[in-house]
Amino acid sequence: MEQIVSSGIIDSYFSKLKENLSVDVAIVGGGPSGLIAAYYLAKAGKKVALYERKLAPGGGMWGGAMMFNEIMVQKDALHILDEMTIDYKHYRDDYYTVDSVHASSALTYFATKAGARIFNCTSIEDVVFHNNKVSGLVINWAPVHREGMHVDPLIVMARAVIDGTGHDCEIVHTVAGKNDIKLNTPSGGVMGERSLSVEEAERTTIENTKEVFPGLFVSGMAANGTSGSYRMGPIFGGMLLSGEKVARLIIKRLSAMEKVVETGKRKVEV
Template sequence: MVAARALAKAGKKVAVFERKLAPGGGTWGGGMLFNEVVVQDDAIAILDEFGIRHQAIADAPGYHTLDSVEMAAGLIFGAVQAGAKIFNSMSVEDIVFKAGKVNGLVINWTPVERLGMHVDPLTVIAEAVIDGTGHPSEIMKLATDKALIKLDTETGRIMGEKPMWVDSGEVSTVANTKEYYPGLFACGMSANNVSGGYRMGPIFGGMLMSGRKVAELVIARLGR
């Protein structure tokens, strides 16, 4: 949602395809359904831009807590208000691949996929595709399995997410956010899974900053 808002504000045509009814992934449930998430100082400016309230943690300097539902709803609202279009209940079943570049996505309704109905999908052409599917890195997996794409990783493949190490995971989430193949970017936990970073649990600052970074990378690639 952070990337969608930034790209839309930059004048780009932005489409977000969400498999479920509502975007947000694990944000809604906070830490183990306690409806609380933590964000560090470095990402507070992003929350402020969206108008999402937060409170400093007295015995943990540099960290803030906030309501997970307000965060998820606020990010969605901010992205849509900026001009991004969210298509919910849609699944990505393939990529569009031409001349050594990822050029879009092949989509279908999630109920069609889950019911196993024989319904042909449609294609969406895009100058840039961002994999924000979280831990599974679903679009990257399609790219490597079907198009045999060699990613910009140590192995050329998806390296796999490592176990929980919050401090490292927060840093690597941003560091691993990049263009992994012409036209194909990854952010958030998808980027960490692709590059073999650690997971970080209900600490969301790295995720927010990753969204901001991938938007900047796409804008730089496409030009203003």
């Protein structure tokens, strides 16, 4: 029995890993925007792999506000909570409270149920850079990074990459720092996160969700950190709407790419 348990886990995991060495979309960071993006992309039939450094996805949502496990969501994002059957209570005006543990677990469940694959305990060392485009990720075990071990990584190819790493904007920093390129930001570089301003941050989180370099998209707090906008604290409507928007942008981009390929095939046939 002991051997069956071990061999079953190893066979299943490596089958999953091998099947996802080439994907439509690779998402870095399992916070709320990343999970929402994974859900909508997988629901649309895209092959999605999400990489989370920590043991459990969910990002800062788990802790609520100062470990009070409640969060706030505004009315504009309630349709996402409804789609995922997440309970909420009206507080006042257009604001609703949500149990953060309930919400975090639901986002993870619905993303994986839709078909997204989540690889936890995984760090991203670098990106694949082909023809002046972000074309994949260089991955390693998170404990390897934590311990400072010199262990070579593996590579995952992707048609689009999402930086959902939150305040640190890790993937955008890597791409801009290593490749002498200009980003789609007001300064052309990573502008950094500003101090807290809830209303502005909620608006600009969605506004700054975009493709910042060919093949590289940003969502959630990484969107605001990249374009120099504010943090928002324990209100998550903008994060959810950002994940929904980036999925929509990528679906549109991949569809356009597929049309170009199909047109090219017809020309060759003619």
